[in-house]
Amino acid sequence: MPVWLVCEIGLVNQVLPDDELLMKAKELAQRIAEKSGNALALAKKAINQGREEMGLSSGLALERELFARLFTHPDQKEGMTAFVEKRKPKFQ
Numbered sequence: 734m735p736v737w738l739v740c741e742i743g744l745v746n747q748v749l750p751d752d753e754l755l756m757k758a759k760e761l762a763q764r765i766a767e768k769s770g771n772a773l774a775l776a777k778k779a780i781n782q783g784r785e786e787m788g789l790s791s792g793l794a795l796e797r798e799l800f801a802r803l804f805t806h807p808d809q810k811e812g813m814t815a816f817v818e819k820r821k822p823k824f825q
Contacts, residue, residue: 769808769824775799 739745749757765773779799783792803809808824815822 767821769803769806769812769822771806771808771825772803775803 740748747757776799779792779796782795787795808822811824812822
């Protein structure tokens with residue numbers, strides 16, 4: 734698939750020269766690492782199980798279930814409180 738098409742349909746949001754790629758990847762990894770570990774684990778579970786083990790309908794049901802589960806975790810309250818207080822969250 735041509736790069737322009739991959740960008741146009743939204744599969745990537747940025748194309749970089751080789752010499753910038755590692756730096757940008759590390760920046761993205763750092764931003765991801767600042768998120769709730771619980772939320773990241775459940776997102777990874779939804780992606781992996783949805784891709785490997787089930788069809789679209791079942792995958793979307795799993796995603797809904799896991800998303801709802803996030804609202805019972807202390808990180809949810811911390812994230813919303815930090816947002817209201819305009820500070821970085823301190824996730825467990």
